[in-house]
C-alpha cells in the first residue's frame with residue numbers, strides 16, 4: 005500500500021514536470037521543491053525511497069569496463085547490441101532533475117516584505133542553495149565572491165540583498181526624500197547579459213519603479229542613456245565596462261556614493277580586453293575623492309564589492325583580497341571567509357598547489373550543472389554541419405545552441421542548415437544591437453531552433469528551454485567548455501552537450517574530460533538515433 009502511494013506521488017511529480025513549459029515553470033520548480041521534500045520525507049519513513057532511487061539525483065553517465073556495457077541513466081534507455089549500445093531518447097520536455105533548491109524559504113533570509121511580495125508575484129517561491137547562502141552574508145555587509153555552477157541563480161543571489169538595502173522595495177527610502185546618486189552598479193561583459201540583468205531587476209521592481217534601473221550597455225545610443233541618467237536618477241545601473249567607463253569619463257555618472265559594486269562573470273571582466281575600464285570602475289565607484297581627514301583620496305572604498313562567476317580562478321581570489329574588506333566566499337550553500345581557505349581545501353583549491361591553472365580547474369568542475377550529459381563524436385571538417393543536423397534530430401532537441409570560434413564561419417553553417425529545412429539564425433558581435441536582440445528573442449520564443457553563435461553567447465545567456473549545446477568547434481579550454489555547456493541544463497534541468505571534433509582533436513577532448521573530471525561518452529548518429537560506442541574501437545576504425 006505504501007509502495008503504491010509513493011509511486012503515485014512520483015507520477016504526480018513527473019506530470020508536474022511534463023507540464024513544465026505550459027504552466028509557469030517557476031511555480032513548477034517550487035512544486036518540485038515541495039514534492040521532493042515530501043519524497044525525502046517518505047524515504048525517511050520507509051527507508052527505501054531516495055531521490056537517487058527515483059533517478060532524480062546526479063545522472064552523470066558512468067563508464068564501466070572496456071568490454072562491458074556502458075550504462076546511461078535518466079532520459080536515455082539502453083538497448084544492447086553486440087559491441088555497441090543503442091540509446092533511445094524518450095520524448096520529454098526539459099525536466100528539473102537535480103535538486104538545487106534550498107531547505108530555507110525566502111522569508112528566512114531576512115528580506116523586506118515588499119521584496120517578498122515581488123518574489124511571490126514573479127513566481128519565485130523557494131531560494132536556490134546559493135541564494136540562501138549569499139543573501140544573508142551580503143545583507144550583513146560582507147564583501148563576497150559568489151561561485152556556483154551555471155544556471156544556479158547567482159543573479160538573484162546578489163540582486164536580492166541589494167534590493168533589500170536600496171530602492172523602493174527596501175522599505176528604507178522615505179517618501180519625498182530627494183533621490184541620491186547611483187547606489188548600485190552591476191557590470192557584465194556583454195550587452196546581452198547586461199540587458200538580461202536589467203530585465204531581472206525590472207521584474208522585481210515592478211512597473212511602477214522600472215526607472216530605478218538604467219542600462220548602460222554598448223551599442224545603444226549613449227546620449228539617450230546620459231539623458232535618462234539625468235532625468236530618472238536611477239538607483240541602480242547595469243552596464244558593460246566600456247560604456248560605463250565612457251560615461252564616467254564624461255563626468256555624467258556619479259558613482260562616488262555607490263554602496264554596491266557587482267562584477268558579474270568576474271573572471272571574464274578581469275581579462276586583458278576589459279582591464280583598463282575595470283580599473284577605472286574599481287577606482288571610482290564608491291570612493292569619494294578628498295574623503296580622508298586631510299582631503300586626500302580615501303584609501304578604502306566605501307562600498308560592498310561582490311564578484312560573481314561559475315568559474316573562479318586564483319586571479320579572482322587575489323583581486324577580491326585586494327579590492328574587498330574581509331571578503332567571504334559563497335559556494336552553493338556554504339560561506340567561508342576568503343582568508344581562511346586552506347591551500348589543500350578539498351572543495352576548492354583556491355591556492356594553487358602546483359600551478360595557478362590547478363586552482364582554475366578545480367573551480368571549473370564545480371561550474372557544471374550535475375544533470376548535464378556530455379558526449380563527443382568524430383567528424384571530418386566538411387561533414388560537421390551534417391553531424392550537427394543529425395545530432396539535433398537524434399535527440400529531438402528543440403532549442404539548440406551551436407558554438408563555433410569565429411563569426412565568419414557562422415553564416416556558412418546557417419546556409420547549410422536552412423538548405424536542409426532547419427530553422428536557425430546566427431548571433432555574433434558583428435550584428436547590430438537590434439539584430440542581436442531580435443535573433444535572441446526569436447530563439448527564446450522558439451521561432452529559431454538552432455542558434456549558431458560564438459563565444460559571445462557562452463556566458464550568462466539564460467534560455468530555460470535550451471536542451472542541447474553542440475560544440476561545432478572546440479572551445480579553447482575547460483573553462484570555456486564549462487561556460488558553453490552551462491547554456492543548457494539551467495536550474496537543475498536536463499541538458500546534453502555534444503562536442504563534434506576531428507580525429508586529430510580527440511586528444512584535446514580527452515584532456516578536457518580529464519580536467520573536468522567528467523565522462524564524455526563517444527557517440528555516433530545512426531538511423532536517427534544517438535548511439536554510444538566504445539571510443540577505442542571507433543577511433544581505430
Ligand SMILES: Nc1ncnc2c1ncn2[C@@H]1O[C@H](COP(=O)(O)OP(=O)(O)OP(=O)(O)O)[C@@H](O)[C@H]1O
Nearest residue numbers: 130131132154155156157158159160314464466495
Ligand atoms: N529561486 C528561484 N526560483 C525559480 N527560478 C529561479 C530562482 N532563482 C533564479 N531562477 C531562474 O533561474 C534561471 C538561472 O538563473 P541565473 O541566470 O541567475 O543563473 P546563473 O547562476 O547566474 O547562471 P550563469 O552562471 O550561466 O550566468 C533564471 O531564469 C532565473 O530567473
